[in-house]
Amino acid sequence: MKYCVVDRGDEISQELAVQFHKLASRYNMVLDEQFPEVVLSIGGDGTFLQAFHRFEPDLGEKVAYVGIHTGRLGFFADWKPDEIEHLAELMNTASQENELRTVQYPLVEIQITTEAGIETHLAVNEFTLKGIDGTLVAQININDEMFEMFRGDGICISTPSGSTAYNKSLGGAIIHPSVESIQIAEIASLNNRVYRTLGSSMVLPKHHHCDIYPQSDKRLLLSLDHLSMQLNDLISIRCRVADQKINFSRFRPFPFWSRVREAFIGFDVK
Structure with missing residues (x-):
């Protein structure tokens, strides 16, 4: 071995x-x-x-x-x-x-589109998107249809194994890894008579995807598990259950x- x-x-x-x-x-x-x-x-x-x-x-x-x-x-x-x-x-x-x-756990695939091109990454736990200089404003599409206009501190997209991490502290559900899914959790969203979001976490199955279109010309912080990157030219992010899985002995x-x-x-x- x-x-x-x-x-x-x-x-x-x-x-x-x-x-x-x-x-x-x-x-x-x-x-x-x-x-x-x-x-x-x-x-x-x-x-x-x-x-x-x-x-x-x-x-x-x-x-x-x-x-x-x-x-x-x-x-x-x-x-x-x-x-x-x-x-x-x-x-x-x-x-x-x-x-x-071995047992296999699902991963989340994140496709990041910037002015420079397209990058694809995988995460075991989650990825988060936050505003650096203020509130994150982003349009959320599910399966290519607009779902909501988000305003708040940020958005967390987690795997089932990652549902026990940051997602849990945001009030999201804990999901068994045999359920191939991703979970969308809001980070301190603004909800009043002017701005409105769902206000609760959502679980998308494997054949669904989520697209995030942030407000342009904003500095954003994107985190993949323990890795972080600052983006100034982000156009969109597509999230879905990855085809690959992680193996645990x-x-x-x-x-x-x-x-x-x-x-x-x-x-x-x-």
Whole structure:
């Protein structure tokens, strides 16, 4: 099995990375930082997102991810630091049996059109669009028909796995990753007798798309997961469920709702 490790860079994460490399060598796993089969993320969800965006453009669905969280909360991380030896053993077993079990989660595809051209990006959690100098004003189209004229701080488009992140703090619903969808959540929208938006999050299925046409000549901040870019010439953004998915290695069961309960409620069911 070919593997790669991406760690957060703190002392604990680096020590775990060294420990895993020793275990991997014991089990004849091959370190391959260009074309790994499994990417091990050691840190938090930010570290995991860095790992995804490092390998996504070239490897896509050819790589599977597994996470060890060394912080207080890691939604994408199934493993704790004291379980690293057990993880290595299970990876070795999967390699010997040539059976790498994975689950796939949907991604959101963002097509950005500017005066310079068109770029396409993927996000695991969400993308957000905000005004820099003031309120964001943007026309929202759904399936090529105008839906509303938005005015507010911004717009968040999330995946089902990302529905537990920024979307949740905006009052959006938590959606199981088996539901291939994207969710549109408003960030502090203006709602009065002059300006009116829906005021609640919307869930679009895979065969639908959403277009955002911001007011021209405005400086905007666009964020993709942990990455941010400033745009001064944005024409439109098209959002839809991506054809690609992200693979998670599952060396043991960890149901989505158990993950949600552990992350946000924090008690064990006996």
